[in-house]
Amino acid sequence: MILAFKCECGNHVDFHAFGDRDEHGRQWLELEDDERIAIIPGKDGFVLKCNFCKETYRISVSTV
Numbered sequence: 001m002i003l004a005f006k007c008e009c010g011n012h013v014d015f016h017a018f019g020d021r022d023e024h025g026r027q028w029l030e031l032e033d034d035e036r037i038a039i040i041p042g043k044d045g046f047v048l049k050c051n052f053c054k055e056t057y058r059i060s061v062s063t064v
Contacts, residue, residue, distance in 0.1 A: 001016075011050050011052045013036045015029040016029065016030055045059050
């Protein structure tokens, strides 16, 4: 699996699943290049921050 992030400035980062799994069988996603983006955890989700233009994108996580 590949999950792609593309900022409005053109910065592009891919998250790749390499087969490592947690105790529930879910695969871990790893950053292709961690110098291009910062992941900032929060209480109800996380923020992706572009390290080029400093734009931020909030992703909220809801419990189901």
